[in-house]
Amino acid sequence: MSLVNYATREITCKIVYYGPGRSGKTTNLHYIYGQVPEDRKGKMVSLATQTDRTLFFDFLPLDLGTISGFTTKFQLYTVPGQVYYATTRKLVLQGADGVVFVADSQAHQLEENIESLQDLHANLADQGIDARAMPIVLQYNKQDLPRELILGSQMLSESLNFRDVPEFAADALHGPGVFESLRSIAELVLKRLSGGASAPPPMAAAAR
């Protein structure tokens, strides 16, 4: 998707919240939605099942107003985490400018986190995108749970952050780490503007 349109003076960023099922991606969006003033609030679209699981995807448009003469809009998406929604994840990932990977800090979820991260890399590769060139931040959610149930940030980082991307401990339900993650991914995405590229380069180009 076009990140910066100098002709219409619009900046549009598509940010995808990725991660295993029940890791807290939709919760991130709900928290952000709750903090946005009424006049800037778009309609959050959430296609969920009766048990509150994301069926297709969540979509939160954020109109940040005019910044430096550019109408700036962020579009936040989540993907369904369940393994059997692989096709949907691929679709939502298309045209993403940045990814917030929401990991579940619970110790028993480590395997799912790793699988989901591998799934992200595989889906990016399928789309011809070098994951190393895609802005990604890691968020270790549910850090508010009792210590005995979760892995610490350090341990999660060792297991998941092999690319040394920005990482944040978070409690999406109550807010800590949510905006830090969003701010970080937004800055990474905007930094790409300096290079003039409007989408992550294909793998071949990045490899050179």
Place this chain on the structure above:
Amino acid sequence: MHIDSKLRFDNFVVGSANRLAAAAARAVAEAPGAVYNPLFVYSGSGLGKTHLMSAIGNFVVQRKGRSAVLVSLDELVDELHEAMAAGTTDHLLQRYMQVGVLLIDDVQFLTGQRETQTELLRIFNALQADGRQIVITSDRPLSDIADVDERLITRLAGGLIVDIGAPDYETRMAILNATCQERGVKFRPGVVEELGRIEFENVRELQGALHRLIAHQTLGGEMLTPDMVVAVLGEIAEKRPRATPPRVSGEFASFLTEIASAVAQHVEQWKTRLSEAIDYWNGEGYQTGMLTRVLQGAVAPKSLEALLREFEGSVTRLRDVERQVVRLDAALAKHDAFRDPDRTDEAEQLLERALRLSSPPPGPSAAFTRAGFEVGGSNQLAVRAADAIVAVPAGRYNPLFIHGPSGVGKTHLLNAIGNGLASECGSGAVACVPAQLFVDELISALQEGNVERWRQRYRNAAALLLDDVQFVAEKERTQEELFHVFNALYADGKQLVLASDRPPRELSGLEERLRSRFEGGLVVSMQSPDRPLRERLFARYLRDLGIEPTAEMLGFLSERQVASVREIIGIANRIVASAEVAAVPVTIGFIRAELEPDDADPARAVAFRAATDPFFLDREKVVWQWADPGARLIEELR
């Protein structure tokens, strides 16, 4: 009033209360006369009406190259009164008709001024009919302006009426921040916000309050705190209600601040500027590939200003080329090449081609002037008609058909008419061409497939003067083309003059439709010169050759029957050349002897031949006393 160059769109703070007015003003500035005409903006005092009007004026002058005039109603009324008193209201109207955008401030004062309203209505009608933009402001809605002519109300309401409300909290904050930035003033956190909460009714009061705070802080040498704001402002703040600033979550506000900073840091300003230029030129109907390529590149141009200047220069050149080409060939108007600076070379080639193909038809020869044409009884009718044509082209005598035997001065008179017409409308515009050349050009055009261009050359002429029309007889295609050219020029009120050795009715092989047209104006004949004219002509040509003729000489010469002026010139040349060859002065005796061959001696006979044959004019080539006169041999002695 004048348009303040500091009041522009880029420093007009847009908020919810003025968004519609700002958008409408912008639309009007982008396309004057095309949308919202007239634009009626009303609001209380100090809310930005004049700023918006000035912004429109500055925009159309700087970006659209059109003129704009800003007047208050008072000024306009004064002008109207002066014009009415002097009886020059039409002149005033004409002056305003030159204006691209007319901006009138404070029309609420129209109340009761019936005569002014009538004149104003007249000006509005004329301007709108001519596609010129009108923008009007008032401090109240149209319906609240009492005692205004219903027709004027209808006219004013016919475009778009928008109002500007009092600024809301966000707009007040934006205005305050912009003013602080402009003046380089910094307050402690919360001071500006506290001022922004006070619900001032207009921007002037708001800025006045800010200036007071600035002055207090600057002069007092003490940084103001938020709780000092109301105390410093005193009454003007105490009586005003306070707005509760919208609650923005601390997290979201901080997020916004950081994103704004990131955007400002990463958005490349040169690209922004370039994209604005692209928008503008696209709006003007020009292709912007040259700029788009730079925009799409990752590297900033060495000098953006130079790039934009180069582009503008190309557009200026294209406009100039298009203007020239369209004058030569209207069919090329709107050619894509004139809208694309990348295709400037192609546009130049079009111009070159149009110039080549559309060079004007031959004009009159400068050698044949009216002053050099001798008038006598045998040609005076034709000359009077010629003079009338030059005085009033395409008036009473159109076409003028001049006929007469060869050598009586038809060509001279035709060219003299052409020169007279050309002095009025430019030499390139008058076509004066022998019919034979007309035919030859047509044949060439047919061979090259350029008949339409050839036609256009003649149809563009301001007048057509065709000599020796008898040469078009029997030439069907030429007559066909001449018929259409004739009709086109005649219909356009252009003068036509034709010359022939016989009158139209005697031109065999001439189509009836042409004959009838040739006879439709004035057909005049030029006869062989009569005696008084012959005398004047002999006197003139002998003097031209350096001989001062005596009355006796002129009496003798003018008695001779000559058929044409050309023959008179021939006789004069012959006399003078013979005298030179014989090395004797020109006397009446010499002339008599010269022109009466029976009395001439052999030497004079040779001299006569020498005078009539240009070859003999070079003495070095003549052997006078050759051994065998029966076999005279002439050879080159050099």
